[in-house]
Amino acid sequence: MGGYGSGRSSYKQKAEHCRSLDVNRLHRAGSLQHGSQGSWVWSSEDAEVARVGYKTDHSRFVLNYKVRQNRGDWEPITQPIPLTYSSCHYGNQRPYFLCPGIVAGQHCGRRVGKLYSGGRYFLCRHCYNISYASQSEDRHNRMLRRANKLRTALGGEPGAAHWIAPKPKGMWERTYQRKRLKIDWCEDQANSWFIEKYAHLLGTEERAMFFDPE
Numbered sequence: 304m305g306g307y308g309s310g311r312s313s314y315k316q317k318a319e320h321c322r323s324l325d326v327n328r329l330h331r332a333g334s335l336q337h338g339s340q341g342s343w344v345w346s347s348e349d350a351e352v353a354r355v356g357y358k359t360d361h362s363r364f365v366l367n368y369k370v371r372q373n374r375g376d377w378e379p380i381t382q383p384i385p386l387t388y389s390s391c392h393y394g395n396q397r398p399y400f401l402c403p404g405i406v407a408g409q410h411c412g413r414r415v416g417k418l419y420s421g422g423r424y425f426l427c428r429h430c431y432n433i434s435y436a437s438q439s440e441d442r443h444n445r446m447l448r449r450a451n452k453l454r455t456a457l458g459g460e461p462g463a464a465h466w467i468a469p470k471p472k473g474m475w476e477r478t479y480q481r482k483r484l485k486i487d488w489c490e491d492q493a494n495s496w497f498i499e500k501y502a503h504l505l506g507t508e509e510r511a512m513f514f515d516p517e
């Protein structure tokens with residue numbers, strides 16, 4: 304399976320390297336039919352720039368790929384994405400992804416035509432643009448606000464879907480690693496609160512993904 308993603312060093316790079324999956328293009332290519340499998344390839348000027356493996360199992364489009372951040376180890380990811388269909392004119396059925404995002408304590412589940420990769424998973428644009436205005440003072444929100452403050456202080460963007468920014472110039476490696484751990488810890492705290500509360504709403508794969516992380 305081809306590799307995918309390598310963090311980001313600037314906004315421009317992020318914009319250029321942002322991959323998206325379009326449910327209609329996959330549909331036209333026959334990739335959403337049960338039993339279909341293969342690779343989805345992104346190219347630029349006839350050269351392949353990235354690919355992910357996929358397999359369609361009834362109404363789930365399951366992605367297989369590897370990610371790496373900041374020259375770390377490659378991490379294998381299996382991401383099942385539920386599909387849904389709505390009937391439209393002339394008896395045709397129109398496919399949609401159900402966004403599998405559980406980002407910053409919110410289960411998304413939006414019906415969308417496109418998913419993007421700006422971090423570890425393919426999620427909808429809402430998941431990558433969640434607004435963090437705090438509504439209440441509970442522990443969950445406190446943890447997310449603390450994580451987001453650390454994320455932006457490092458030059459990154461708020462939200463657990465994004466990669467944590469690379470180490471700023473002049474910062475000690477040890478300081479940087481400590482901040483990263485703290486971000487992870489805060490987001491884990493927020494997520495476990497959410498997952499415990501809504502575990503009954505998750506599918507088997509989602510549960511495995513969040514209760515049994517690699």
Ligand SMILES: [Zn+2]
Binds near residue numbers: 402426
């Ligand atoms: Zn989403």
